[in-house]
Amino acid sequence: MKPIDWKVIAREGEARAGILRTRRSVIETPVFMPVGTQGTVKGVRYEWLETELDARIILGNTYHLFLRPGAEIIRELGGLHKFSTWNRSLLTDSGGFQVFSLTDLRKLTEEGVEFRSHIDGSKKFLSPEISMEVQAALGSEIVMVFDECPPGDAGFERTQKSLQMTARWAQRSKDRFNELQNEGQDTGFWETGDLSGRQSLFGIIQGAGHLPLRRESLDLTTAIGFDGYAIGGLSVGEEKSVMYDVIEYLAPQMPADAPRYLMGVGTPEDLVEAVHRGVDMFDCVMPTRNGRTGGAFTARGKINIRNAKFARDAAPLDAECPCSVCRRYSRAYLRHLYQTGEMLAAILISHHNLAFFLDLMRKVRDAIKLGTFSRFRKEFLEKLQENTPADV
């Protein structure tokens, strides 16, 4: 029996609509997964994620939860689902990205990565094995292999060495993952229907902007074999066209019967463009981080609620948005909340942004199912550019 099941139900060009079933929820793809690094999607209660926003899967992060509160406490309290009360699917990142983003605080070896905790500076060690152990304690539905994500501008040789190590780490991740499953260390075990009730494991393809290296990484990763495949190492400082080129090259070559997950991406435009090139899953901090810092996404482009021009604007963030924030609150009020430092501003804008992203993906899925995605893409991208004074 398999831990997850994914079926394509419609396709248009490279774009695919599908149904992903995990032991904890049914997820329609293409899907956007809100990021909940520390066991919370910042500023948004699970009640909202479950009802209005209807997110079926969110992220958690190995590195952050490993540092605080620690895997042992979470295990003791029954895993991340039980601890946090989120009962739908979880995807946990392996800590691999932190190997990249905490570059000044780490020491990298074949064995793993020695970190200085960003919280108190203490020494911590993370390896493929430890990452799997932590993720088993978290009990997520989708576990990510522990990888290294080199900078976008890393040269060919350095990127190649990195991807080869990532492949070795992927094998070690898988080996330890299987042991842990067999030992019953997964706190999220949940037998249901025709699924095994176990965790699933995704491999990660690296290679930066070098297509031959992407190909090499793809071969190494698929040879090991995973339940799903992720494209890592994009949107880390490279040109946007490089990202699209890599996706366009890589996605169609990835296994057709497994979900394809583009890690850490992206803007509304990126999502549509990546779906167009064959990607099924996304996650990004953008809706919540920008939400906290005054940036709101609308069908006509981004707006910055701090701008003085919104001081007397009685219109909602996005006139076309059906979310509860847009139905009730004006830009003028939201701006006032932001300017006065009220936490509600961050909460409300994060909520709207998530609604916008999730709603966008619903429209994308509907369009693929109706065979109108190509037109939708064109119209959506055109409208995004508008952002004229009359609109904002």
Place this chain on the structure above:
RNA sequence: GCAUGGGUGGUCGAGCGGUCAAUGGCAUCGGGCUGUAAACCCGACGGGUUAAUUCCCUACGUAGGUUCAAAUCCUACCCCAUGCA
């Protein structure tokens, strides 16, 4: 009325003869956030002008004065705070 301290750019507050259009905080204005070290970071912030760290103008309560040179020293006046009558 007397005594003491003080009046600086939107605001609070440094500066106490030249390197001062004047440190810094806040406010304001703008920009940026892509597997979250981020309720954060960066920039602008008297007016005009320039290719420019260029030049000009207006500014440190008001009015005079000393000096080559004053936000900085002196005199008078006007305000404010505290204390004493």
